[in-house]
Amino acid sequence: MDIFESFCRTCGNECLESLGIYDESVQTLDKMVPIAEMLASCLPTSLPPLDPTDDYPKQICRICVKKLSMAYEFSQQWLGAHSEFNVALKFEQRRKRSLASKSQSRSQSQSRPVKDEELPTETTDAVHLKIEPGVVTAPATAEIRTRCNSDLGFKCAICNESFHTERACKFHFQFSHKDL
Structure with missing residues (x-):
């Protein structure tokens, strides 16, 4: 309807300089986001959805x-x-389950003798961090050593767990590998 032609949809005031809700985008979070998308994400779900008609x-x-x-x-x-x-x-729960599982298996292995064929024969590879010439890296800075894989996002260089963002990968490192 034309009776609302110069009124703001959100505050109800008449405005001379306005932006079209369905036509315009605004720079926010280092990207252009449509105004209608921002409104839809911020409005309560109890309201009817925005409708350009x-x-x-x-x-x-x-x-x-x-x-x-x-x-x-x-x-x-x-x-x-x-x-x-x-x-x-999620990682803390996984770590606690792993610790509980290890302590349970230790208590079971202490209660019965171990046969030679039950002993592990594989060895695990040590984690090697790349150190650039002239750059000194302390173990606490190892969280920066992530590998980017276009399909999986970011991967922890220590346990190969995948993450969608580098920030999540760093948070995982600080939380799960805090002893390194």
Whole structure:
């Protein structure tokens, strides 16, 4: 409807300089994000979804765009941190299960004699970090030693676990290989 032609969809004020909700994108988080996408991700799910064919205003004022950008950045930051905490918790649970499994197998092996054919015959390879000439690296900086694989994202150089982001891989290293 034309009665809302100059009103902001988010604050309801009349505005002279506005942006089209369905036509414009805004620079946020180092990329261009459509305004409609930012609104859809920040609005409560109890509201009906945005519809370009409805009768509500189709524009947003610049003040509301700034507020929306901040809310969108906060939301994305929270989701990223939440995802990384989930990865860390998953590895901690896996580490605890592994420790419990090892202690259980130790207690079982101590209760019965071990036969020669049960002894392990394979040896594991040591982890070697690449050291550039003239560059001194301490074990604490080994988390930077990740390998990028285009299909799997980032891989831990120690345990070969795969991650979607380098930040998640570094978090994994600090959490899972803190003794190195």
